[in-house]
Amino acid sequence: MKPVVTIEPNWQLCSDCAVRASAVCSSLDAVELREFEHLGRRVHFSSGETVFSEEDITTSFYNLVEGVMRLYKLLTDGRRQIVGFALPGDFLGMNVSGRHNFSADAIGAVTVCQFAKAPFGRFIEDRLHLLRRINELAIRELNQARDHMVLLGRRSADEKVAAFLLGWRERLVSLKGASDTVPLPMSRQDIADYLGLTIETVSRTFTKLERHGVIEIIHGGISLLDPAKVEALAAA
Amino acid sequence: MKPVVTIEPNWQLCSDCAVRASAVCSSLDAVELREFEHLGRRVHFSSGETVFSEEDITTSFYNLVEGVMRLYKLLTDGRRQIVGFALPGDFLGMNVSGRHNFSADAIGAVTVCQFAKAPFGRFIEDRLHLLRRINELAIRELNQARDHMVLLGRRSADEKVAAFLLGWRERLVSLKGASDTVPLPMSRQDIADYLGLTIETVSRTFTKLERHGVIEIIHGGISLLDPAKVEALAAA
DNA sequence: CCCCAAAATTGATCTGGGTCAACCGGCTTT
DNA sequence: AAAGCCGGTTGACCCAGATCAATTTTGGGG
Incomplete structure (x- = not known):
């Protein structure tokens, strides 16, 4: 996968930004x-490209603006253990050691705001409210990590x-609105790699759920035919 | 397990505190x-007592001063999944929802500084440096969570x-100094419950390691006879 | 010191999910 | 349009670790 990074002239305005409300900048x-606005620079990555790697010296922070990333x-x-998927509005790169503690690459085309x-x-x-916002995001992530x-x-x-299907759907709600697709x-x-399973087990489980009429496997995703049943399966 | 909480008269001085250097207050x-000093109150819990429970409304934060807790x-x-063990200096209770997102109880006698x-x-x-310190602790925890x-x-x-034995030993180093015991x-x-295994598997693995001369199971702990071998086993 | 309960160990057996391998189908390349 | 590839699915079999079932050890209280 050869890097095809594109750096746009920085004419974007934060005020137009799609993630203005949810990202760090909301504060x-x-x-x-x-x-x-002058601090960040929009950068594009194409599918499969690595934005940063574990153990790399941290030179930048990233605000995901568009697309999906695997961490x-x-x-x-x-x-490999995937520790999370990043969606628009997520802030990446904070650490305390000066090195990234996980790798991140693009799933499909991605746009980030790089600082x-x-x-x-x-x-x-000296901007307490921004630090508070970052702290809040960190604590939120910590909860997700524990879950x-x-x-x-x-x-x-x-x-x-x-649980994965429900959790993923839930995260998409705030971005694209609620949908059973x-x-x-x-x-x-x-x-x-996110669930600590093998590819075969994931595939088999999907087909099993489909056979039971709980989901339908469609191109590029799944459709929740019986969300209540899925919730029951996810237990708690 | 009946609560036998003891609240001492608050004559302790932070400056004498055992965790002064490592805790939030180091900032x-x-x-x-x-x-x-006037904000916190020292509280003791005896073995097995619950300090706070998941989903409880958060009324206090805690700074662990002495003892060990399971979270x-x-x-x-x-x-049950144990998401971590807390040691002196750890700060507990931060959350963003107003409710605790895990339970915490004492393993052996515990002293906390409750706020x-x-x-x-x-x-x-308005104390930026304190917030920064809390943020730093949160990020550190996030890394541990990902590991x-x-x-x-x-x-x-x-x-x-x-990996557990090495990790636990490592955490104790900064508190009690390095030791193979x-x-x-x-x-x-x-x-x-911390490792996602059953009690039998943990027990069997300990005995296996002991049979291979890698560790010795001693009263209340283990002794690392061959730390290098343990490191090799932990891989990565 | 003895008793009892809880914790830990050990053994026998079972099974959920992994491994290995074949196959399918849609995309890209030629 | 044939060939090749890659992601996904499916089947057959296996094994690491769970489950079930006794012991054994430990520790605290009378």
Whole structure:
């Protein structure tokens, strides 16, 4: 996968930004936003490209503006655990060691708002509300991480898949509105690596759910025919 | 387990506090510390007592001063996932929903420094450095959470146990200094629920490691006879 | 010191999900 | 339009770790 990074001339305005309301920048007022605009640079990545890698020195932070990314960690022997999928509005790259602690690559075309670390750090410096916002996002992610630990450690394959479908749908609600048709831009392998399963088990579980009339497997996603049943399967 | 909470008269001084250097309060100067002292109240819990429960309205934050706690989430059918063990210096209770997102109880006797939510929130309000410190702790925890996801989703029982022993030892280093004798105050069930295994598998893995001369099971813990071998087992 | 309950270990057996392998179908390349 | 490829599905079989079932060990209280 050869990098085909495109850097647009930075004529975008934050005020027009699609993720203005949900992203870190939601904590900025009009004046700050003007200054903030000069800090970030829109960058495009095409499908499969890596935005940053685990252990890389952190030189930038990223605000995902458009598209989907997979965030993952690799073991030396190639086993992979996807620790999350990023959606528009997600803020990536915060760490305390100066190095990224997971890798991130694009699933389909992606647009990010990239901030160089130092100027961004300076901008935050004395802006309590922005730091608060970042803190809030971190805590929110921490909760998600803990929920996911429960899923990985204590749930069966069926429960994992059901919980994944519901969780993913839920995340899409705030972006595209509620729908029982759930697009799944990521591959079966991605789903497997997110749920701590194999690709075969994910595939089999999907077909099982379909045979039971609970979902329908459609091109590029699934359709929830019986959301209540899926919720029952996901247990809790 | 009947609560036997003891609240000491609040004559403790933060400046004498055992966790002064590592806890949130490490970001406070002498003057602030004086004010901070009046905010917190030392509370003792005895073994097995619950400090707070998942879904409870958050009324306080806690700074663990002495002892060990297990932090866990339960499924409705009783399955439990321990999402972490807390050690002195750890700060507990931050959340964004107003409710705790996991339960916490004492493993052995515990002392915490308890802060009522509202005054603590007011104290933070305009203290950027304290918020920064809290943010740093949250990000650190997020990294640990992600590492743990890899363990839960992608590692074998042997690797899980080996990684746990090393990780736990590592955490104790900064508190009690380095040692190949690793105290394990938590039960086998706790370890199992932390690693996403059963108690039997944990027990068997310990005995297997002991048979291979890699560890020795001692009273209240284990001794690492061959740390290098354990590291090799933990892989990655 | 003895008793009892809880924790831990050990053994026998079972099974959910992994592994291995074949196959299918839609896209791209030529 | 044939060939090849890649992602996904399906089937057959296997095994790591769960489950079930005894013991054994530990620890606290009288």
